[in-house]
Amino acid sequence: GAVVSQHPSWVICKSGTSVKIECRSLDFQATTMFWYRQFPKQSLMLMATSNEGSKATYEQGVEKDKFLINHASLTLSTLTVTSAHPEDSSFYICSAIVSGYSTDTQYFGPGTRLTVL
Amino acid sequence: QQQVKQSPQSLIVQKGGISIINCAYENTAFDYFPWYQQFPGKGPALLIAIRPDVSEKKEGRFTISFNKSAKQFSLHIMDSQPGDSATYFCAASSGETSGSRLTFGEGTQLTVNP
Numbered sequence: 001g002a003v004v005s006q007h008p009s010w011v012i013c014k015s016g017t018s019v020k021i022e023c024r025s026l027d028f029q030a031t032t033m034f035w036y037r038q039f040p041k042q043s044l045m046l047m048a049t050s051n052e053g054s055k056a057t058y059e060q061g062v063e064k065d066k067f068l069i070n071h072a073s074l075t076l077s078t079l080t081v082t083s084a085h086p087e088d089s090s091f092y093i094c095s096a097i098v099s100g101y102s103t104d105t106q107y108f109g110p111g112t113r114l115t116v117l
Numbered sequence: 118q119q120q121v122k123q124s125p126q127s128l129i130v131q132k133g134g135i136s137i138i139n140c141a142y143e144n145t146a147f148d149y150f151p152w153y154q155q156f157p158g159k160g161p162a163l164l165i166a167i168r169p170d171v172s173e174k175k176e177g178r179f180t181i182s183f184n185k186s187a188k189q190f191s192l193h194i195m196d197s198q199p200g201d202s203a204t205y206f207c208a209a210s211s212g213e214t215s216g217s218r219l220t221f222g223e224g225t226q227l228t229v230n231p
Contacts, residue, residue, distance in 0.1 A: 006160075032217060043206060043221045044161070093160045097217055104149040104210050104217055108160035 002028050004096050006109035013084055014117055021079045021112045023094030029074040030096035034106065035067070038091045050077045084116045121209050123222025130229050136194040138225045140207035143188065147209040151219070152181065152192045155204045164205075165192070197229045 003026040013019050023033055031052050036044040048058045048069050056069035066088075068080040077096075081088055091113055095106040123140045130136045140150075148169055153161035167174045167181040167190065174181045180193040194201055207222040 004160075034218070041224075041226075043224050046218060049218065091158075095160075104212055105151070105163065105166070106217070106219060107163065108153070111158070111160045113158070 002096070002098050002107040004030075004094065004107050004109040006092075006094060006112050008112060009110060010113040010115075012115045012117065015085050016083055018080055018082045019084055019114060021081075021092055021094075021114075023077045023079070023096070023109055025075045025096045025098075025107075028096075028098045030077075030098065031074060032097045033071060033077040034095045035069060035077070035079050036093045036095070038093060038111075040091075044093065047079075081114065084114070086116045089114055089116045121207060121220050121222045123207050123225060125225060126223065127226045128228070130197045130227065132197065132199060132229055132231050134197050134229075136197045136201065136227055136229070137191060138205055138207070138227070139189065139191045140209075140222050141187075141189045142209050142220075144209070144211065144220075145188070146211040147220075148212055149210040150181070150183065150190050151208050151210075152179075153206045153208065153221075155206065155224075161206060194227075197227075199229045199231050202227055202229050 005024045007022045033050040035047045038044050047062045048056045050056045050069050050071040052071045058064045071077040093111040095108045121142045151166035152164045154164045155161040165176045165179045178195045183190045205225045208219040210219050
């Protein structure tokens with residue numbers, strides 16, 4: 001099956017610092033990846049759609065200058081939380097669509113737990 | 118309307134029983150309806166998905182029932198096991214017209230008692 005990995009699985013940082021989260025498709029190419037955040041006991045909230053070689057498309061209300069997304073290759077997308085604050089603490093999850101196959105099926109990574117002190 | 122409404126919020130079932138989770142949608146452009154299972158601290162895993170051209174799809178103990186006229190779909194877990202205890206999310210997408218973006222339901226926390 002299609003495997004998506006994320007690194008790191010958890011990170012603790014001080015307020016004001018930047019944190020980079022990587023999302024990789026391990027056994028397939030992904031022209032499209034998605035970034036979600038999830039608060040405890042809540043549903044997934046789509047933050048942005050990341051397409052290889054082009055600028056990410058952000059959902060309404062998501063600060064593009066705060067959540068920098070780069071999709072430099074067909075297997076890697078990165079999310080950088082800039083100048084992180086405690087309210088950015090959340091579970092960040094990426095997903096990917098297998099290029100050349102169904103454009104509907106999203107495969108999710110294991111998530112990254114971010115805690116900002 | 119882009120919302121997908123899911124119920125119940127939580128569900129407790131005895132081992133061996135049937136777990137039923139329901140979802141309703143408004144957007145008639147939706148044409149792909151997946152169900153995801155999520156364990157604490159993990160990412161969602163695709164369980165089963167259906168398209169509107171069929172009314173039911175079964176994979177092992179998991180069945181999706183789809184009612185296009187009522188704009189509703191449901192997940193049935195037969196012979197529920199304690200290992201099925203997790204949060205389940207329904208979702209919907211209108212494929213390429215929405216950029217393959219998924220709209221998720223609020224989630225159902227399922228507990229299967231031994």
